Amino acid sequence: xxxxxxxxxxxxxxxxxxxxxxxxxxxxxxxxxxxxxxxxxxxxxxxxxxxxxxxxxxxxxxxxxxxxxxxxxxxxx
Amino acid sequence: xxxxxxxxxxxxxxxxxxxxxxxxxxxxxxxxxxxxxxxxxxxxxxxxxxxxxxxxxxxxxxxxxxxxxxxxxxxxxxxxxxxxxxxxxxxxxxxxxxxxxxxxxxxxxxxxxxxxxxxxxxxxxxxxxxxxxxxxxxxxxxxxxxxxxxxxxxxxxxxxxxxxxxxxxxxxxxxxxxxxxxxxxxxxxxxxxxxxxxxxxxxxxxxxxxxxxxxxxxxxxxxxxxxxxxxxxxxxxxxxxxxxxxxxxxxxxxxxxxxxxxxxxxxxxxxxxxxxxxxxxxxxxxxxxxxxxxxxxxxxxxxxxxxxxxxxxxxxxxxxxxxxxxxxxxxxxxxxxxxxxxxxxxxxxxxxxxxxxxxxxxxxxxxxxxxxxxxxxxxxxxxxxxxxxxxxxxxxxxxxxxxxx
Numbered sequence: 001x002x003x004x005x006x007x008x009x010x011x012x013x014x015x016x017x018x019x020x021x022x023x024x025x026x027x028x029x030x031x032x033x034x035x036x037x038x039x040x041x042x043x044x045x046x047x048x049x050x051x052x053x054x055x056x057x058x059x060x061x062x063x064x065x066x067x068x069x070x071x072x073x074x075x076x077x
Numbered sequence: 078x079x080x081x082x083x084x085x086x087x088x089x090x091x092x093x094x095x096x097x098x099x100x101x102x103x104x105x106x107x108x109x110x111x112x113x114x115x116x117x118x119x120x121x122x123x124x125x126x127x128x129x130x131x132x133x134x135x136x137x138x139x140x141x142x143x144x145x146x147x148x149x150x151x152x153x154x155x156x157x158x159x160x161x162x163x164x165x166x167x168x169x170x171x172x173x174x175x176x177x178x179x180x181x182x183x184x185x186x187x188x189x190x191x192x193x194x195x196x197x198x199x200x201x202x203x204x205x206x207x208x209x210x211x212x213x214x215x216x217x218x219x220x221x222x223x224x225x226x227x228x229x230x231x232x233x234x235x236x237x238x239x240x241x242x243x244x245x246x247x248x249x250x251x252x253x254x255x256x257x258x259x260x261x262x263x264x265x266x267x268x269x270x271x272x273x274x275x276x277x278x279x280x281x282x283x284x285x286x287x288x289x290x291x292x293x294x295x296x297x298x299x300x301x302x303x304x305x306x307x308x309x310x311x312x313x314x315x316x317x318x319x320x321x322x323x324x325x326x327x328x329x330x331x332x333x334x335x336x337x338x339x340x341x342x343x344x345x346x347x348x349x350x351x352x353x354x355x356x357x358x359x360x361x362x363x364x365x366x367x368x369x370x371x372x373x374x375x376x377x378x379x380x381x382x383x384x385x386x387x388x389x390x391x392x393x394x395x396x397x398x399x400x401x402x403x404x405x406x407x408x409x410x411x412x413x414x415x416x417x418x419x420x421x422x423x424x425x426x427x428x429x430x431x432x433x434x435x436x437x438x439x440x441x442x443x444x445x446x447x448x449x450x451x452x453x454x455x456x457x458x459x460x461x462x463x464x465x466x467x468x469x470x471x472x473x474x475x476x477x478x479x480x481x482x
Contacts, residue, residue, distance in 0.1 A: 003476035008203050010343045010481050017138060017334035018323040020315045025144055027094070027222055027330060028314055030240040031275055038278045 081415025081468025086358035088443055091309045091345050092229060093338055094222065094330035095147065095369025098214075098406040100192045102205050103374075104133055108195065111421040112205075113212040115192055119374045121158075121173040123183055129173050131372060135191040141331035143179050145189055145370025149238045150393040151175050152219040152405065155370065156377070163402060167376040175370065190372045193335075200339040201408065203479055204346065204363060206419055209411040209467050213424020214434040215377050216367040216404025217457070223276050225366045225404060228436035229308070230277055232458025236385030236400075238392055249453055251280060252306065252440035253287045259449045262304035263287065266294040268312035268327070275310060298348040298355055306443050311341055331369060343481035346412065350480055360446075360468065361412040362439070368405035377403040378425055378433055381460035400457065403435050414478050415468040422467070437461040 024032075043063075050056050064071060103114030119131040146152075157163075158171030177186035195202040217228035223241070224234035230251045256263035267274040268291045274281055281288055289297075291312075297303045311328035318324055329338035342363055349359050383400030392398045411422075423431040437455065442463040444454075 003474075005476050006479040007482050008199055008343075008479050010340050011199060011336045013325060013334055013336045013340070017337065018315050018325055020317065020323075022315065022332065025330065026240070027275070030223065031273065031313070034276065034278050035273070038282050042282070 079415070079466075079468055080470045080472070081413065082446075082465055084358050084415070085360055085446055085465065085468060087303050087305055087307065087355065087360070088446055089303070089307045089309065089345070089349065089359060089361045090229065090439055091311070091342065091361070091363045092226065093311055093342075093363070093365045094313070094328040095367060095371075096329055096365050096408065097368035097371040097373035098375070098408050099131065099373045100135060100368075100371045101198060101201060101365075101408045102210065103131070103192045104194050105202060105205060105210070109206070109419065109421065111212075111423075112210060113375060113424055113426045115374070119190075119372075121170050121190060121372070123173045123186055124177050125183060129187045129190050131190045131192055131374070133192055133194040134188075135193040135197070137197070137335040138332055140188050140191065141369075141371070144331050146175055146179060147221050147367055147370040148240075148393070149218075149220040149387075149391075149398070151370060152368075153392075153394050154178075155405070156219060162396065164379070169372075169374055169376055172370070172372040189370065192372075198335070198339060200343045200346075200481060201363070201410070203481075204342070204410045204412055205408070207479055208413065208418070209416045209420035209422055209464075211409040211411070211422045211424065211432075211434055211464075212426060213375075213406070213422070213431055214364060214409030214438075215406050216365075217436045218367075218400070219377065219402070219404040220367070222366050225436060226276050228457070229366075229439045230280075231455070232437045232440045232461070233383055233385070233455035234400075236383075236387055238387040238398055249455055249458075251277070252443050253280070253308075254284065255440075255449055255452050256306055256443065256447065257287070258452075259447075261306070261447050261449060263306040263308075263443075264289050264297075264304045265308045265310070266291050267310045269324075271316040271324070272310070272312040272314060272326075275313065295344075295348050298352055301352070301355065303355060303359070305447055309345060311338065329365075347481055350478065353475075356414060356478075357472065359413065360465065362409065362464070363412065364409040364436075365407040366436070368407055373406045375406045375425060377405055379403075380433070380435065381456050383455055383457045403433070409434065411464055411467050413468055414473045414475075415471070416473075417469060417471070418473065418477065420467065422464075432462050434462050434464065438463060 106114030156167035176189040227234035325337040326333035327341035441461040
């Protein structure tokens with residue numbers, strides 16, 4: 001019979017380990033800054049490329065949906 | 078070329094956060110004197126001149142608050158303790174002093190010298206003692222996360238020593254782009270959207286196909302779809318899932334719970350280990366981005382300059398930095414059934430035969446292992462040692478390779 005490999009138990013975490021109210025670390029703050037900068041740059045590029053009413057409408061729709069998701073369910077007619 | 082290298086089809090790198098070698102693995106020297114860890118004599122002086130020994134008193138959580146300084150000027154104090162500056166050999170005597178500056182609490186500052194006894198980190202120490210542990214794997218820069226992780230992705234930080242990023246229009250492509258451009262496969266797995274990817278958001282935006290989430294990694298392992306090169310990020314924050322369940326950070330960054338990281342490492346290992354064909358064809362590297370301000374006793378060595386210079390203003394030390402010396406030592410473990418049990422890769426403690434690795438060794442190894450056509454690479458990456466040679470001709474039997482449950 002083949003010898004079984006050694007089994008090492010994965011330790012259990014205490015229930016108290018979770019803390020979503022921990023103050024944000026430098027690492028996470030920088031991650032937030034980096035994402036924000038990329039998205040801002042994206043929006044700026046998108047904004048600057050608008051030439052037509054149709055393009056403006058798509059931009060307006062996209063960001064209105066972010067600000068007011070419920071609006072997508074209503075036609076406005 | 079060895080049989081192990083012949084059989085190599087996948088390299089997987091898991092990069093954790095902010096722990097030094099001595100803090101995590103230094104205690105193993107008591108069991109195996111070849112491991113360059115804590116002998117019991119290592120110390121720093123505190124602000125009163127009292128000797129503070131490294132002690133096996135590290136706790137899983139609640140001990141390193143505030144987060145120990147690991148920005149360039151803080152690390153400079155940890156390395157040189159206000160004494161001789163580079164190119165002098167670092168004294169490694171300023172860790173307690175640096176931590177004291179953050180809270181002005183003498184007793185608390187001593188905790189920066191604490192390390193884990195092996196039984197408190199059963200996953201990491203099992204891997205270190207069953208596969209290959211590196212005595213000489215150093216962070217790429219004596220500084221924080223972003224610039225260090227950049228060396229794993231690009232083989233350089235393009236002159237950055239801090240937390241800023243946006244490696245746009247740079248002369249070197251990421252290792253993922255290089256792989257894909259050469260007809261190979263590569264993927265960067267981040268944990269989930271709440272955690273996302275650190276630093277490479279420019280790639281996330283421009284090359285979304287290079288990314289997937291951790292659940293995909295587990296599926297890819299199970300279904301034999303793993304790319305040739307995979308880089309895995311841990312979960313960087315405590316957050317709730319869509320169903321409200323609690324998800325712990327697994328990165329081991331202070332003050333996240335250490336055991337969540339242990340479980341994460343075990344999950345990555347098991348995903349590979351439990352697929353017989355994947356296990357025989359994969360080299361897994363577990364390492365940490367930088368030391369997180371925590372004590373290590375080995376002075377980082379000089380290295381090949383990177384061709385970039387960070388200004389005195391950028392370093393915050395009053396002196397420019399030529400990227401000509403490494404950061405503080407971090408844990409690194411290479412895992413494969415082709416690696417002999419209890420391999421210790423000698424580091425700077427062996428003047429003649431010791432080997433030095435840093436995060437630029439990661440893209441350098443991937444390029445070499447998959448024979449990727451040469452593309453412009455940083456001087457640091459070109460000079461970096463590679464570790465695929467750790468794979469030998471002998472495949473260890475299944476019974477000799479532990480599993481985690």
